[in-house]
Amino acid sequence: MSGVSKGSESVKTPVRRLQRSPVESVETPVQRSPVSISWEQSVVEAATAIYEGRVDVASEILRRLSAVLNPMGNSEQKLMGYMLSALKSRVSPVDYPPPVAELFTEEHSLLAWSLYDLSPCFRLGFMAANSTILEAASEQPSTHKLHVIDFQIGWEKQYRNLLHELSKSQGTLKITTLADSFNGEERLRMIGDRLSKVAAEIGVRLVFKIVRQKLSDLSRDSLGCEPDEVLAVNLAFKQYRMPDESVSAENTRVKGLAPQVVTLVEQEVKANARPFTMRVEEALAYYGVLLESIESTVPMDDSEQARAEEGLSRRLGNWVACEGRDRVERCEVFEEWRVRMGMAGFELKTLGHVAPSLRLRLRPWGWNSGFTVKEENGGVCFGWCGQTLTVASAWR
Structure with a gap:
């Protein structure tokens, strides 16, 4: 990747534009050398x-x-x-x-975190998920309890940012995550300890809970869900390894938890079938x-x-x-996720109001004007020079 320094306002023109999927929007092809x-x-x-x-x-x-x-x-x-x-x-x-096997290691997770740190298209996707979760909480002003279920903690900084947002309202955040062969309890406990330290510094009460259960055994009771809390399920960059076009058991189980909102963020590319x-x-x-x-x-x-x-x-x-x-890399386009989530019983929740606020985040961070944020078909699309790279959506 050639050396345009951070903060530059110059825009590079993509040199590649091959035939795209019919469900993807395509800008006018540019000339290639x-x-x-x-x-x-x-x-x-x-x-x-x-x-x-x-x-x-x-x-x-x-x-x-x-x-x-x-x-x-x-x-x-x-x-x-x-x-x-x-x-x-x-x-x-x-x-x-x-x-x-390398794709299931702690090292690879850290490599992914580097991508999320650097790329506005990924980082803003996590921010869109946070905005959606906070909006769901604001719709129930009678409670200050927010409970987020995250099956893998895809990016620790997402919750650091969420804690800082909650510090403005002095709310309580509970995070429940699942331990498995990859997300071991020790790894998750270290994440919880770091987040607890941040929460203590900014005055937010954090409850970090690690659950070891089979997906089929998950229920509101086993996850410690309380009647007076806002429940959100975060699926940011979590679904892309699903190997087929059917309804996953995970999505069906999530629907049974009756969350106020489910966030979904994925890459906009068809690599499955x-x-x-x-x-x-x-x-x-x-x-x-x-x-x-x-x-x-x-x-x-x-x-x-x-x-x-x-x-x-x-x-x-x-x-x-x-x-x-x-072949575990099985990314899909937003239209396919719409079908899958609909088959699992979810309804799309529009995020048009999220796009303008996230668009304002580009310039203060030094990201140049080649990056785009727009609402399209109910999702928020993050892209570079006309091509969408990631899409965030919300479901209920």
């Missing part, structure tokens, strides 16, 4: 050859592209490197093992714009940027190289 077109077309040709079983042809294309790769280059070169690595894993998984070659095209288009957007926010040698990029390279590698149960 012949070099960019050439390597992207070669990557698609390699993917097509792999799909058709012509491994020798694909290997030759990958060898040729690897010879001109500059892994220390800009976002375009980095994307090329990630894609070549993923395709090599697809061709020869023994020699180039694709990332699978796509054929292999189309997944490659989708990855080129989406990750190209995402990497450029991050590049615009930080200096080129920023260490946190490197961590965020490492996490993205793993996700793209899994998305492209793996199939079946090993």
Whole structure:
């Protein structure tokens, strides 16, 4: 990602724009350089050859592209490197093992947190979720008790920000999270300790509860829900690993808890039921714009940027190289989430009033005008130079 310093008001024009899903809005395609077109077309040709079983042809294309790769280059070169690595894993998984187990580690969670710290499109998604939760609380002024159920604590800073917002009203916040094989009790307890310290410093009463139960056994009683509290379920960047288009048991169980609001934030890209070659095209288009957007926010040698990029390279590698149960990266577009949530019994709650307040957050943080915030079809869309990257929505 090339070095536009933080605070710059210049806007970079995306150089990639491949064919998009029919459910995604598309701006007028921009002109791409012949070099960019050439390597992207070669990557698609390699993917097509792999799909058709012509491994020798694909290997030759990958060898040729690897010879001109500059892994220390800009976002375009980095994307090329990630894609070549993923395709090599697809061709020869023994020699180039694709990332699978790594995606379920504490280290990978920290890499994701770096992405959330750097990218307005992700960070503002969490802020939209907080705004929705606080609005639900304000609709019941008779109680100052707010209870948020979060199945994994996707980003600790979301709750630091929520605590600071609650300090204005002197409310009580209860956070309930589930311990499992990945989110161990020790990890969650450390998060709870850090949040409790913040709460004590700003005068907010925090109750942090860790529950170890099967999803099928969850109930209002087992989660400690009280009649006089506002109940919210936070699903920010939680659903994207669902492997099919059916109604998940998790969503059905959440509906049974009768929360006042459920927040949903996800990437706006279709990586679930796509054929292999189309997944490659989708990855080129989406990750190209995402990497450029991050590049615009930080200096080129920023260490946190490197961590965020490492996490993205793993996700793209899994998305492209793996199939079946090993392919855990299964992002979907907002229209698909609307269908799934509707099938689970939820109704969409419009967030049009959230977009203007979040739009104002861009300039004070030094994020340049290439980033966009807009309400569309009931969700709040966060994007870069005309392409939506994440969407936040609320349900009840």
